[in-house]
Amino acid sequence: xxxxxxxxxxxxxxxxxxxxxxxxxxATGYPSLFWYVQYPGEGLxxxxxxxxADDKGSNKGFEATYRKETTSFHLEKGSVQVSxxxxxxxxxxxxxxxxxxxxxxxxxxxxxx
Amino acid sequence: xxxxxxxxxxxxxxxxxxxxxxCEQHLGHNAMYWYKQSAKKPLExxxxxxxxxxxxxxxxxxxxxxxxxxxxxxxxxxxxxQPEDSALYLCASSQVDRAGYTFGSGTRLTxx
Numbered sequence: 001x002x003x004x005x006x007x008x009x010x011x012x013x014x015x016x017x018x019x020x021x022x023x024x025x026x027a028t029g030y031p032s033l034f035w036y037v038q039y040p041g042e043g044l045x046x047x048x049x050x051x052x053a054d055d056k057g058s059n060k061g062f063e064a065t066y067r068k069e070t071t072s073f074h075l076e077k078g079s080v081q082v083s084x085x086x087x088x089x090x091x092x093x094x095x096x097x098x099x100x101x102x103x104x105x106x107x108x109x110x111x112x113x
Numbered sequence: 114x115x116x117x118x119x120x121x122x123x124x125x126x127x128x129x130x131x132x133x134x135x136c137e138q139h140l141g142h143n144a145m146y147w148y149k150q151s152a153k154k155p156l157e158x159x160x161x162x163x164x165x166x167x168x169x170x171x172x173x174x175x176x177x178x179x180x181x182x183x184x185x186x187x188x189x190x191x192x193x194x195q196p197e198d199s200a201l202y203l204c205a206s207s208q209v210d211r212a213g214y215t216f217g218s219g220t221r222l223t224x225x
Binding site: 034041043044045046049101103105 | 219
């Protein structure tokens with residue numbers, strides 16, 4: 001079946017550090033891949049997405065590349081800010097699965113000044 | 114007002130109470146969802162409405178009763194809940210033929 005595995009948190013970084021949050025997936029067919037972010041006390045917001053292999057999604061300095069050969073969609077940012085402190089969720093959407101999003105468990109990120 | 118709006122933001126209820134959560138979207142989407150978010154668990158999809166018809170009910174106990182009177186509004190009626198039902202309840206909407214959901218800020222429910 002379809003599944004998403006994220007690295008466990010919490011991740012704690014200093015401001016301006018490099019961020020990587022790993023995400024790997026198992027899916028039949030050719031899913032679309034997403035990163036959502038949840039700031040404290042808020043719902044989830046779409047951060048970026050990629051709909052086919054080798055696509056790179058990017059937003060707010062974050063990037064993730066859809067790697068079919070390694071079934072991965074790792075989230076990266078070159079220089080994190082305190083305002084990036086949030087929980088990050090990796091998800092996949094398989095068109096053949098009633099268009100239901102499959103979620104990772106989420107990775108909490110804390111950025112210290 | 115744009116986006117997905119959920120009310121109330123916080124709710125405390127006793128196990129014998131009846132309450133309702135409300136979700137409203139002004140995005141012109143035609144699918145709406147209820148999710149439950151509990152600590153250290155994956156997001157749980159509870160109900161899906163597509164074109165105002167319930168298309169999915171993921172073995173949710175009958176003490177949760179959804180209602181979708183039109184494509185812009187979604188309710189979750191609650192009665193005789195248990196303490197383990199305490200969680201953040203998130204509403205989302207999407208366009209059925211496009212990827213990507215828009216979420217509301219959620220209702221933090223505490224059952225005492």
